[in-house]
Amino acid sequence: MDSIKVHNSLRPGPPVPFTPIEKGKISWYACGPTVYDHSHLGHARNYVSTDIIRRILLHYYGFDVKFVMNFTDIDDKIILRARRQRLLEMEKKKPYTETELGELGMAAFEAYAKSNLPKLLEGDDGPLDLDNYAPRRDAAYGRVLAGGTLTGEGKPGDDEAKLKMHIGNMTSAVLTMRGNHDDKLLFSGAEEILLPYFDSLYKESLDTSDQTIFTSLTQLMENEFTKDMDALNVLRPDVVTRVTEYVPQIARFVEKVVEKGFAYEAEGSVYFDIAAFEKAGNTYARLRPESRNDKALQEEGEGSLGKSLGGKRGPSDFALWKRSKPGEPYWPSPWGDGRPGWHIECSVMASDVLGSRMDLHSGGIDLAFPHHDNELAQSEAYFCEHGHEHTWVNYFLHMGHLSISGSKMSKSLKNFQTIKDALASTYTARSMRIVFLHGRWNDGVEITPSMRTQADTWETTINNFFTNVKSLLVEAQDTTSAAENGVERLAIATSEDKPHEGLLADLEQAKREVDAALSNSFDTPQVLRTIADIIRKANIHIGAPNGNLELSAVESIARWVTKMVGILGLDANASPPYKGLGWASAALSAQVDPATAVKPYEAVYSSFLSDAKSLDIHASEAWTNLLSQSPGLEFDALVEAGTRDPEQLGLPYVRATSKLRDELRRIVPSAAPELKKSILSLSDRIRDFDLTNIGVYLDDRPDGQPSLIKFIPAAELIAAREEKAAKEAEKAKAKEEARIAREKAEKEKWEKAKLAPQDMFKSDERYSEWDTEGMPTKMKDGSEVPKTQLKKLKKEWDRQKKAHGEYLTKFRGS
Incomplete structure (x- = not known):
């Protein structure tokens, strides 16, 4: 096994060797979500990728991993969301008149435009209103709405996405407000412009000593996030922390940083002193030094509610403790009522659980600056002794963004699909994870149709391979023996250092390639390619015409692939050490009652047996033996042996059914017509309906x-059956339509042929005289029929004569 190398954001460049602080153990803190809204695919990308690495470290390398994750349950986004929702609920209870509602909507409309879309206020057609909104919008922002950029150069990004979001909110409000002053509709359709307006008017009126204003939202969203992660088969953290449970510790942490001279109090808030930190010999912005003066990122890190706080000594200094303003939650502190800054929260919680040093710290790439850089600075300031630099985190892992049309998927940009919606419509947990596995965890990902196709193809390849191997093992009627033989052969070859040959050599090579890929900073795309390649080789071997199938080697490959997909989290029902075969083999174990699991298989066999006995088949010895099979005895033996896999429990009945049907297929060629019809009907029913279902x-x-x-999910088989039936129905419909068209053409042909050639031109008003055969001789004006025209008419006359002759022969017998 190669030594592990990882991409470490603290040391940009190629992967570096990974050496835990304590051998065999890993301490890991992951930045969790800010729980103010439903989780989206961007969160899935972050936490599924994190989960994949965690599973590899746990179940491939065997590390003892202590994984800590926080829930940010108080910050500016939460405060704004919760406070605005409470104010909206209060507004809904007020007895507004229709006129007051209209005035309220327009006031919010103008305020929202002034704050977010100021160009809408520029115009020579009077104040902004519902009528001139659309033309002003198109004139001011048409280029962005058409897919362009604000500057007219480059590709659209976050700024354009944010602009589109604001325009969408305004447009929705216009559609709601136009001619409608119903309070329920107004408060729903124009909510996005009303919320900030109510907040500007009434935020200071709220009694924020009642923290349920905020916790009712965060507790709900934390539960929803946990459900989403469970649905995605993401392992739960070993330790969960919440900011609101750590406020006293945060205050003490800040006090110590102040005491050390690395922070200062100003106007009731406490700021980290970057100048003092660097003067002591420390380095600031170690993760993203190029971003340290990025004002936009700094402001985003401080939060929208921190803009009015004053007293900073340096423009890049950041808040450790914020003075709470009216309308904000608060806790007591040495500096007055306030609340933690965003960055200090993680420093305190991570250090409380993991101590002064940790192996891994992870999060989305957007957290690198300022959040993680500020975490590093304040934590190293807290733990450093006598001015010496302290290493708080050894390795920073940053997960790449998930993008949509060039913009990161974000709640604030409202360009996201929730995890719930994605799982209910376009993804399964497995297919989503496979998409993420096809990209490097630290690279950005933009999901495209080709990427989805690639992931779906890979999943189908694995699924078909598992199905075929299981089928071959069932056919061999010795699954356990084959498995043991495969493992035994590998063990013997290894112990005696004998070179492997054929598929076993390919398998050993695949194992080496996967080991190298995982050691190379968890290169999962290469792992998936290697798995697909070894399956390709196994499939070629299975399909070879020579008939020399090495079933034990094929099974060994299938069991290794099973182990790898288990380690990668692609089987929600499996658990370490992943010794089964297939996506979910041996997964349902103790939870399954054998008698319940086997009922569907037993019912199909019993029905088939009864119908088979009713057929008038000459009682050959083979037929008699099959009618007296005892699959129940084999089932009892499996139960006694402790088998709990539903497929294995049902196999005796399925095998008995298949044997009985195979004998019917052997009999059918020599059967009498009526018996043949009955056998084929029963055989098709058993295969296409009873077993499929x-x-x-x-x-x-x-x-x-x-x-x-082959055991295949019933839903897939039924869908395939219905698709086949639909195609056959479509084919039959097309055939019938073609028949009708032919009959119509045939009818029209003979109807036309009924006319004698002598009469075919008599009714044509272009002509005035005809000869004895009915050929025109003069035009309507008395002139001779032109020779070129006459030649053409003669060809038509000859064709009609022939057709009329055929008509007479067919219908009159002459």
Whole structure:
């Protein structure tokens, strides 16, 4: 096994060797979500990628990982969201008249435009109103709405996405307000412009000593986030921390930083003193030195409610403790009532659980500056002794963004799809994880149709391979023995240092390639390519015409692939050490009652057996033996042996059903017509309906070979059956339409042929005289018919004569 190397944001460039502080153990703090809204695919990208690395460290390398994650349950976004929702609820209870509602809407409309879309206020057609909004919008921002940029150069990004969001809010409000002053509709359709307006008017009236204003929101969203992560098969943290449970510790932490001279109090707030920190020999902005003077990022890190706080000595100094203004939650502190700054929260919680040093710290790439850089600075200031630089984090892992049309997926930009919606419509937890596995965890990802196709193809390849291997093992009727033989062969070869050959050599090479990929900063795209390649080789071997199938080697590959997809988190039902076969083999273990699990298979067999006995088949010895099969005895033996996999428990009944059906297929060529019809009908019903409905597919093979038994999800089989039926119905419909068209054409043909050639030109008003055969001789004006025209008419006359002759022969017998 190669030594692990990781991309470490503290040391930009190629991956660096990973050496834990304590051998065999890893301490890890991950920045969790700010719980003020539903989680979206951008969160999924971050936390699923984090989970993949965590699982690799746990279940591939065998580390003892202590994984800590926080919930930010108080910050500016939460305060604004919760406070505005409470104010909206209060406004809904007020007895507004229709006129007052209209005035309220317009006041909010103008205030929102002034704050977010000031160009809408520029115009020579009077004040902004509902009528001139659309033309002003198109004139001022049409280029962005058409997919361009604000500057007219480059590709659209976050600024354009934010602008579109504001325009969308304004447009929605216009549509709601136009001709409608119903309070319920106004408060829903124009909510996005009303919320900031109410906040500007009434925020100071709220009694924020009642912290349920905020906790009712955060507790709800924390529960929703946890449900989303469970649905995505993300392992839960070993330790969860919440900011509101750490406020006293945060205040003490800040006090110590102040005492050390690295922070100062100003107007009731406390700021980190970057100049003092660097003067003591420390380095600030170690993760993103190029961003240290980025004012926009600094302001975003301080939060929208921190803009009015004053007293900073340096423009880049950041808040450790914020004086709470009216309308904000507060806690007591040496500097008066206030609340923690955003960055200090993680420093305190991580250090409380993991101590003064940790191996890993992770989060989305957008947190690198200023959040993580500020965390590093304040934590190193807290722990440093005698001015010596302290290492708080050894490795920083930053997950790449998920982008949509060039902009990061973001709640604030409202350009996101929630995890719930994605799982209910376009993804499964497995397919989403496979998409993320196809990209490096530290690279940005923009989901494209080609990426989805690539992921779907990979999943289908793995699924089909598992299904086929299981089928071959069922056919061999010795699954356990084959598995043991495969493992035994590998062990013998290894112990005696004998070189592997064929598929086993390919498997060992694949293992080496996967080990190298995972050691190279968890290169999961290469892992997926290697898995697909070894399956390709196994499939070629399975399909080879020589018939020399090394089933134990094929099974060994399948079991190794099972282990790898388990480690990567692609089987929500599996657990370490992933010794089964397939996505979910041996997964349902103790939770499954064998008698309940086997009922569907037993019912199909019993029904089939009854119908088969009713057929008038000459009682051959083979047929008699099959009718007296005892799958129940085999089932009892499996239960006694402790088997709890539903497929394995049902296999005796499925195998008995398949054998009975195979014998019917052997009999059918020599059966009498009526019996043949009955056998084929029963055989098709068993395969296409009874077994399909319980997730079993019988793959019929030629030359008297037994059918292969394949366990495939019933939903997939039913969907395939319905698609096949739809295609057949469409084909039958097209055939019928073609028949009708042919009959119509045939009818029209003979109807036309009924006319004798002598009469075909008599009704044509262009002509005035005809000869004895009915050919025109003079035009309507008395002139001779032109020779060129006459030649053409003669060809038509000859064709009609022939057709009329055929008509007479067919219908009159002459």
